[in-house]
Amino acid sequence: MNQTVAIVLSGCGVYDGSEITEAVGVIIALSQAGLPYTFYAPDRAQMHVIDHARGQESSETRSILSEAARIARGNIRPLTELDAAQHSAIVFPGGFGAAKNLTTFIKDGKDAVLYDDVAAAVRPFVQQHKPVVALCAAPLVQGLIAREEGLAGVKITFGSYAEGHAMADALTSWSQTHVETPVDQACVDLAHRFVSAPAYMYGEATPAEVFASCQAAVTALKSLLS
Numbered sequence: 001m002n003q004t005v006a007i008v009l010s011g012c013g014v015y016d017g018s019e020i021t022e023a024v025g026v027i028i029a030l031s032q033a034g035l036p037y038t039f040y041a042p043d044r045a046q047m048h049v050i051d052h053a054r055g056q057e058s059s060e061t062r063s064i065l066s067e068a069a070r071i072a073r074g075n076i077r078p079l080t081e082l083d084a085a086q087h088s089a090i091v092f093p094g095g096f097g098a099a100k101n102l103t104t105f106i107k108d109g110k111d112a113v114l115y116d117d118v119a120a121a122v123r124p125f126v127q128q129h130k131p132v133v134a135l136c137a138a139p140l141v142q143g144l145i146a147r148e149e150g151l152a153g154v155k156i157t158f159g160s161y162a163e164g165h166a167m168a169d170a171l172t173s174w175s176q177t178h179v180e181t182p183v184d185q186a187c188v189d190l191a192h193r194f195v196s197a198p199a200y201m202y203g204e205a206t207p208a209e210v211f212a213s214c215q216a217a218v219t220a221l222k223s224l225l226s
Helices: 020-032 064-071 096-101 105-111 116-127 139-148 161-173 207-225
Strands: 004-008 037-041 049-051 056-058 076-078 087-092 132-135 187-189 194-197
Touching: 004 020, 004 116, 020 064, 020 207, 037 064, 064 076, 087 116, 087 207, 096 105, 096 139, 105 161, 116 132, 116 139, 132 139, 132 207, 139 161, 139 194, 194 207
Parallel strands: 004 037, 004 087, 037 076, 087 132, 132 194
Antiparallel strands: 049 056, 187 194
């Protein structure tokens, strides 16, 4: 592939940004597969900041882009600069940041929408029939863009219904199809070129199982690209 995969991060840290194990797992899996990548993140403030040591909300304000740059080793660009024509696919690691900073799901539930910069970034991939990959909570982005583009019955997973029922119910309300999927496998919608994988939607998953989820998603992506 001579085009990179766009990785969209939503901050740094499971409770208010990108889940770090998932993000790094995706990076390693892409590297193993020989797929180059470029990092992007929204250039705006996080929904809120969580003190991860205490599990409590903090009064401070942090930039999604600046926090995501920690994972990207500083080599990251604002999401508004993402040009789908320069990329073969787009990937969204999970974490609560995917729900909080990429969508309004935490506030609005089934009435959620994508933030404008996220919708503008992912929409061309759907319209150009390029793969859209998402892990953990990030398949919310897939469900919302599918709804916006008038698609129905797109196969997407949040893992098991028992652990992701609120998101799965929202997905169903958006006329998409939730597919229960084991932690080490990926859900692939060949017709729409969507790949989703559970990762830490299984709350008791080990890091090894989360990495297996990342690998399954990237293996499916590589198959689509070939």
